[in-house]
Amino acid sequence: MSDTHLPMVLIVDDSATTRAMIKRIVGMADPAIARMCEAANGAEGLKVLNESHVDLVFADLNMPVMDGFEMIAAMRADPKLAPIPVVVISAQPDQEQVDRLKRHGVAAYLPKPFTAEHVHRIVVPLLEKSADREEATNELGEPLNLSLAEALTQALETMAFISPEPVEDAAVPAMPADSRLVRVHFKGRDAEGSLALVASPGLGAAMASNIDVPELMAADDALKELANITCGLMLRMRPGGGIGFQLDPPQLFSYGNASSKAVFKTGDAITLAADGEMITAQVVADSAFSGM
Amino acid sequence: MQLVVGVSDAKVSNGSGDVLMTYSLGSCIGVSLHDAKVGIGGLLHYQLPTSTADPARAAEKPLMYADTGMTWLIEKMESMGASRRRMAVRMAGAAQMLDDAKIFDIGRRNHTAIRKFLWQQGMLIKGEHVGGATPRTMSLHMNDGSVTVKYNSQIIAL
Numbered sequence: 460m461s462d463t464h465l466p467m468v469l470i471v472d473d474s475a476t477t478r479a480m481i482k483r484i485v486g487m488a489d490p491a492i493a494r495m496c497e498a499a500n501g502a503e504g505l506k507v508l509n510e511s512h513v514d515l516v517f518a519d520l521n522m523p524v525m526d527g528f529e530m531i532a533a534m535r536a537d538p539k540l541a542p543i544p545v546v547v548i549s550a551q552p553d554q555e556q557v558d559r560l561k562r563h564g565v566a567a568y569l570p571k572p573f574t575a576e577h578v579h580r581i582v583v584p585l586l587e588k589s590a591d592r593e594e595a596t597n598e599l600g601e602p603l604n605l606s607l608a609e610a611l612t613q614a615l616e617t618m619a620f621i622s623p624e625p626v627e628d629a630a631v632p633a634m635p636a637d638s639r640l641v642r643v644h645f646k647g648r649d650a651e652g653s654l655a656l657v658a659s660p661g662l663g664a665a666m667a668s669n670i671d672v673p674e675l676m677a678a679d680d681a682l683k684e685l686a687n688i689t690c691g692l693m694l695r696m697r698p699g700g701g702i703g704f705q706l707d708p709p710q711l712f713s714y715g716n717a718s719s720k721a722v723f724k725t726g727d728a729i730t731l732a733a734d735g736e737m738i739t740a741q742v743v744a745d746s747a748f749s750g751m
Numbered sequence: 752m753q754l755v756v757g758v759s760d761a762k763v764s765n766g767s768g769d770v771l772m773t774y775s776l777g778s779c780i781g782v783s784l785h786d787a788k789v790g791i792g793g794l795l796h797y798q799l800p801t802s803t804a805d806p807a808r809a810a811e812k813p814l815m816y817a818d819t820g821m822t823w824l825i826e827k828m829e830s831m832g833a834s835r836r837r838m839a840v841r842m843a844g845a846a847q848m849l850d851d852a853k854i855f856d857i858g859r860r861n862h863t864a865i866r867k868f869l870w871q872q873g874m875l876i877k878g879e880h881v882g883g884a885t886p887r888t889m890s891l892h893m894n895d896g897s898v899t900v901k902y903n904s905q906i907i908a909l
Contacts, residue, residue, distance in 0.1 A: 487873045489836040574866070576876050 501525030
């Protein structure tokens with residue numbers, strides 16, 4: 460079977476890192492199971508959907524220009540696009556969000572951080588169904604209800620795949636001098652501890668060795684991508700803030716805000732939410748990073 | 752023939768009558784690779800997550816670490832005609848043993864290390880049985896590439 464007969468998967472996410480991860484994961488299958496294309500927001504996604512044949516869509520919810528809910532609603536209103544199964548890439552959704560996704564006819568959601576195996580468990584049956592031209596069934600599960608400790612552990616483990624530096628002790632002193640280190644103390648119902656994020660211009664290159672992302676990435680952008688694929692998407696912000704770390708004042712680092720810059724300073728208050736619980740944290744270290 | 756894989760050890764086989772086995776997987780991890788197309792399999796029993804912690808020791812005992820151990824096993828199997836793209840990966844172990852100092856949590860770090868290695872290689876995990884607090888025995892049956900794990904006197908197929 461030649462490649463052109465393979466189903467087409469569209470990945471709609473404003474994070475280049477997330478798009479690269481999903482592309483790589485779907486591409487791990489041997490023999491190949493799909494061809495892939497990308498879009499950076501809902502409006503771009505609809506353009507691709509209208510111009511080419513797509514069999515399955517991965518959609519982020521929080522995106523600039525047009526968010527995931529709007530895009531899915533537009534798909535459902537178009538008889539040509541309505542039958543295409545949509546997998547929502549999301550932070551751990553709460554029950555209300557799961558219900559809303561169900562009402563939108565979403566086929567499944569992929570909670571972040573995700574593993575390659577998890578993506579395959581979702582994608583393979585949906586692609587088989589799309590080959591049979593059957594209507595996708597609703598496979599949304601219930602929220603995972605991870606504890607804070609579990610959520611943070613998963614986030615840190617995912618980070619270990621993307622960039623070796625922040626969690627591998629041996630590699631830490633090798634970080635370039637212009638790195639950014641943020642250490643956050645957190646305290647929740649079941650856990651207390653600290654969380655460190657380290658990013659540098661070199662992090663782009665480190666990430667690029669594992670996945671296809673731009674090698675030249677500013678430290679702030681690298682930090683944002685890290686937070687996005689790991690903790691940022693595990694830890695939900697207050698209403699209106701989207702997803703990510705929220706500093707007080709909130710405009711400092713807000714996911715989906717085009718002008719956002721991660722500027723963490725000692726003394727900044729951070730509000731995190733995990734498992735529906737709000738946690739107030741404080742940045743206790745912020746430094747030009749030169750080893751621990 | 753039964754081939755026993757020791758601690759920090761690996762064995763490969765292309766004999767359909769062989770069974771590769773490893774005992775006493777505590778916080779260690781056993782990884783089985785099997786290329787069904789050419790009937791080549793291998794089993795690794797490694798102890799520690801990463802060779803960067805002690806490069807000199809890793810050069811002497813590459814099968815002690817996840818990264819150097821997996822590299823050795825994959826290259827060995829490929830030299831026999833297997834392909835890493837086709838290898839089915841299954842693993843067992845990574846228990847939190849009671850006598851381990853919890854702060855190190857070697858089992859969990861061993862698991863994260865192998866997942867990262869597989870991610871870098873673009874290899875998917877076909878099956879795994881990890882965690883808990885009890886040692887495991889793992890077997891790779893070369894006749895069909897199946898893997899079984901003995902855990903708390905139960906036999907589990909991966």
